[in-house]
Amino acid sequence: MSSIPHDHAHDGHGHDDHAHHPTGIMRWVTTTNHKDIGTMYLLFSLGMFFVGGVLALTIRTELFQPGMQVVHPEFFNSLTTLHGLIMIFGAIMPAAVGFANWMIPMMIGAPDMAFARMNNWSFWLLPPAAIMLIGSFFVPGGAAAGGWTLYPPLSVQAGMGTDLTIFAIHIMGASSIMGSINIITTILNMRAPGMTLMKMPMFVWTWLITAYLLIAVMPVLAGAVTMLLTDRHFGTSFFNAAGGGDPVLFQHVFWFFGHPEVYIMILPSFGIVSEIIPTFARKPLFGYASMVYAVASIAILSFIVWAHHMFTVGLPAAGLLFFMYATMLIAVPTGVKVFNWLATMWRGSMTFETPMLFSVGFLFLFTMGGFTGLVLAITPVDIQLQDTYYVVAHFHYVLVAGSLFAFFAGAYYWLPKWTGTMYDETLGKWHFWAAMITFNITFFPMHFLGLAGMPRRIPDYAQQFTDWNMVATVGAFGFGISQLIFVWVLIKCMRGDGAKAPAKPWEGADTLEWTLPSPAPYHSFETPPVIK
Amino acid sequence: MSNGPTHDRPAAGESAAGAVHDRREDTRQANRRMLKRLAVVAVGMFGFGFLLVPFYEQICNVTGLREIARADVVENTQVVTSRTIRLELDSNVRHLDWGFRSLEPFVDIHPGELRQVVYEITNNTGRMITGQAIPSYGPQHAAPYFKKLECFCFAKQTLQPGETRRMPVVFVIDPKAPDDLGTITLSYTFFEVEGAATDIQGAVKPPETSTKTRSNS
Numbered sequence: 001m002s003s004i005p006h007d008h009a010h011d012g013h014g015h016d017d018h019a020h021h022p023t024g025i026m027r028w029v030t031t032t033n034h035k036d037i038g039t040m041y042l043l044f045s046l047g048m049f050f051v052g053g054v055l056a057l058t059i060r061t062e063l064f065q066p067g068m069q070v071v072h073p074e075f076f077n078s079l080t081t082l083h084g085l086i087m088i089f090g091a092i093m094p095a096a097v098g099f100a101n102w103m104i105p106m107m108i109g110a111p112d113m114a115f116a117r118m119n120n121w122s123f124w125l126l127p128p129a130a131i132m133l134i135g136s137f138f139v140p141g142g143a144a145a146g147g148w149t150l151y152p153p154l155s156v157q158a159g160m161g162t163d164l165t166i167f168a169i170h171i172m173g174a175s176s177i178m179g180s181i182n183i184i185t186t187i188l189n190m191r192a193p194g195m196t197l198m199k200m201p202m203f204v205w206t207w208l209i210t211a212y213l214l215i216a217v218m219p220v221l222a223g224a225v226t227m228l229l230t231d232r233h234f235g236t237s238f239f240n241a242a243g244g245g246d247p248v249l250f251q252h253v254f255w256f257f258g259h260p261e262v263y264i265m266i267l268p269s270f271g272i273v274s275e276i277i278p279t280f281a282r283k284p285l286f287g288y289a290s291m292v293y294a295v296a297s298i299a300i301l302s303f304i305v306w307a308h309h310m311f312t313v314g315l316p317a318a319g320l321l322f323f324m325y326a327t328m329l330i331a332v333p334t335g336v337k338v339f340n341w342l343a344t345m346w347r348g349s350m351t352f353e354t355p356m357l358f359s360v361g362f363l364f365l366f367t368m369g370g371f372t373g374l375v376l377a378i379t380p381v382d383i384q385l386q387d388t389y390y391v392v393a394h395f396h397y398v399l400v401a402g403s404l405f406a407f408f409a410g411a412y413y414w415l416p417k418w419t420g421t422m423y424d425e426t427l428g429k430w431h432f433w434a435a436m437i438t439f440n441i442t443f444f445p446m447h448f449l450g451l452a453g454m455p456r457r458i459p460d461y462a463q464q465f466t467d468w469n470m471v472a473t474v475g476a477f478g479f480g481i482s483q484l485i486f487v488w489v490l491i492k493c494m495r496g497d498g499a500k501a502p503a504k505p506w507e508g509a510d511t512l513e514w515t516l517p518s519p520a521p522y523h524s525f526e527t528p529p530v531i532k
Numbered sequence: 533m534s535n536g537p538t539h540d541r542p543a544a545g546e547s548a549a550g551a552v553h554d555r556r557e558d559t560r561q562a563n564r565r566m567l568k569r570l571a572v573v574a575v576g577m578f579g580f581g582f583l584l585v586p587f588y589e590q591i592c593n594v595t596g597l598r599e600i601a602r603a604d605v606v607e608n609t610q611v612v613t614s615r616t617i618r619l620e621l622d623s624n625v626r627h628l629d630w631g632f633r634s635l636e637p638f639v640d641i642h643p644g645e646l647r648q649v650v651y652e653i654t655n656n657t658g659r660m661i662t663g664q665a666i667p668s669y670g671p672q673h674a675a676p677y678f679k680k681l682e683c684f685c686f687a688k689q690t691l692q693p694g695e696t697r698r699m700p701v702v703f704v705i706d707p708k709a710p711d712d713l714g715t716i717t718l719s720y721t722f723f724e725v726e727g728a729a730t731d732i733q734g735a736v737k738p739p740e741t742s743t744k745t746r747s748n749s
Contacts (some may be wrong), residue, residue: 114563181570204723219574223581238585242626242723251586253581316595527552 027039029124032116033522034165034352035334035335037123041098042128042411046487047402050091051134051478055083060442060476061156063469076459077145078161085165086149089172091316092131095407096124097179097269100207102418104183106520107201109192109529114185118178119153125175129168138163144278147457149254152239152247156231163232173218180211185444187211192512194531198292201511202285205292206271212268213260216303221257223388224250248313255306263302265293265399267324267365269336270459273359276413277341280356281348282508287340294340301330311382320379327377331370353506360401361436369397372447386409387457390450408435408486416501417476420519433478434482441475447513461520479483603686604679611644612707621649622719627657628663629741632722643707651684651720652698655691662690662725670717677709678716688725716727716732 003230022030028040059079062070063400069081105112112121136143141159144150145451187208191200200208227238228250237243238249262458266334278285285291307315307323343364350356376382385391445468450456454465454511461469492498502516516524591597619641631654631670641647655661665685669675680686684699693698705716 039644115567140542166744177574181574185563185566189566215570215574215575217579219576220581220584223578227582227585243726246588246592249585252588253584256581256584314597316597387566 002290006330010262017523019150021244028487030120032112032120034105034113034116034416035520035522037113037119038098038100038383040123041126044093044099044130045091045093046125046490047347048086048094048130051130051481052083052086054090055079055086057480060149060473061081062459063461064473065470066466068460071369073141073459074145077147077384077457078137078143080457081144081146081148081165082137085144085168085431086130086133087399088148089169090126090133092265092403092407093176094126096207096210096265097176097183099203099268099272099407099414100179100183103164103414103513104204104207105190106417106516106524107142107204107511108187108190108195109512109525109531110186110190111523111526111528113182114190115178115182119182122175122178122182125171125178127172129175132164132168132171136161136168139164149251149258150225150228150284151254152231152250153241155228156240161191163229166229168224170222173222176214176218180214183207183211184215192525192528193257199531201271202269202274202288202291203268206267206274206295209268209295210264212385213264213299213302217257217260217264220314221261224253227253227313231337232243247257248310249309249498251313256303258309259306260299262301262398263298265403267298269362269403270295271325272406272410272413273341273362276359277344277357277363279413279506279510280353280359281345282352283344283348286338286343286346287336289337290503291340294336297333298330301326303332305330308377308382311379312386324377324379328374334370338363338370354423354425354432355409355445357432357436358405358412359430361432362405362409365397365401365405365436365439369394369399369402373396382454385450388450388457389446391456392456393443393450394447396446400443401439405435406438407485408432411490414513415490415493415508416505417513417516417518417520419496420501421493422501422505423489423493427492429483429487431482431489431524436484438475438478438482442472442479443473443475445471446471533546556728558684565599568657569699573652594667603681605678606681606704608706608708612690613710615643616640616710617705618712618714618715619649620717621651622717622720623651624719625663626721626723628661628722628724630654630661630663630722631656631696643706643709646681646704648700648702650698650700652696653689653691655693660690661693663720663722664688664725665720667697668719668721673712674709674716677706677713679692679704679706685720689722711749734748 028036031037031040054406058071059076062076083218087283092134095460101113104110134145139160141161142159144155144158144165146158146162150162150165187200187204197205227236230236230239231240235243237245239245239247241247250484262296274285274291305323305327307319308327311320311323352360372390374392376385412423412428449472450470453463454461454469501518502527503517505518506514512525512529515529555743556624582749617640618638620638621636623634624630625632633652634652635652639647639649651729653663667680667683680701680703682700684701689697689699701718
């Protein structure tokens, strides 16, 4: 699977002579090593990224022209629903946990995660959940089709695909909670002597706060889908209006989870970018303390803005105003971060290797997504744009060009450390520019479509939307194909096809993982380093 | 300030091996304590999700968002005879073997005019059933202009086996209703009130046998 298993045999460190760990597939099933588990998380999320991508391309194929050509409308609804669920719970979140597993112990000088067995379990819960999600396409009635947000009444009435989705969410939620407990405990209890909280790398900080968010809100989502389940099968009426329930209640409970979830998906990316930009600007991160406070403020504010997803359900005017201003307030700490990154680059000795390219691309496109978010935060504007392609454009700018680009940046940044082989810089640059250009071809026209009134999640559209939809579909296929370059780069690295990576391939990097040889030995920091 | 403090790896002296072991054991215990605390938080937040349900009910009560079973206050009953609005009267039942109809299919009325229409319900089953009617309006934005002074939907209705009941709705259409409102559809749907043991409206007696027959959709 990767070069890690056989590299530790000749890395010259005497302390990895665990002669009796199993080989072959059982090695991966039973492993408790944070690096193995990190690798599995990352490869799993890459696989799910392609599954979700195939669903997205099927959606774009149908939307190439008005009218129904490729899929049935019911199946189209399943496609949009499962694309969202798989990308969020299968691709983005596990990728972030994969980075955490690989990097946090190495960055804080810990030998492994705090609960190594639970770590193994956290990962191995994911494949069954993924099988349930994907398998739901093949059950009678098809996969869940009410949107990834699972709003009742559709989700109460739909077929057994929705039950599978609910169970999958339960399992993935349990996995996330266990992973978060592990991460928090590791960070708080296992730092190397001398590494105070305010000396931790930013990536570790962002994950510490993300993990707290996960523990606070994943159980709420579990509660919400449990209520859906009992409404569906056990005669309760939490959301069933016929029994005195209220479908709008689900939206409140769901978005109480869902908005912090947005920051769960972006904060680790903030952390990765906060590592990469100082490295390639060859300057320390500007305003480290303010970065920490900004992340904490974003996390706290994320709990009081959920109803901006529901401006059109009939909230009282006072509620609309409160949630509008609270949402706009989040732009302040986010702006602090953006300006700190810019100030880090200011007068730095910048070079633009692939990780830096993806980070700068992230900064540019994420900020654009942030601005469209501010537009949507304005209640009267949102009422106009609710459920249009403008919203689709907005959240793909912050999720794809935000989270995903930062993960690519992180992958290129740490691939030398993970595999011991430098990635192919030319291919990396091709990947970045192809992704950057095709991403914008795909998603920028969606702003126009949304402003013109094209609704999301509908398989057909009025003829005047045809041109930009064709452009978006062409862009989407380009974006999908350009990700294959990354797979190529990854395979080359994993096979050792490339220059041997030095311990510290990046001149400006100064976090602890670069003191270890490349590839990182199977067991690292058995004896904690001392931080001065 | 810098995120990467300088460091060098100290050689662990053999004499410190015992101390290292102690520190590992301490860490392990601290980790377990942390695991328990965080697990409690997670379980608590699962409960918090359910706590949001009564909390939401309270918010709705305080803000009056769901008070549909309340008579409207009508101040100005100036009749605008120059304008006529057609009111279509619709009736539905949901999973309930009741006959439910309006005596008139539609009425033409002037805004500001006080009118009464009558609905009739019949319990076709052999058991006593309590039901609640929920109104809805088409178009939706007509709702604020449709002022009900009296309505059978303000209370639960309990019908003996085979009983028929005629019930009034007394209403005024607000003269401020926008001009494009030519036709309003008033639609009632009767739902069975499951196990209506207590009656918040105080209008009907609780049925002796609570019925647990609601079916899932």
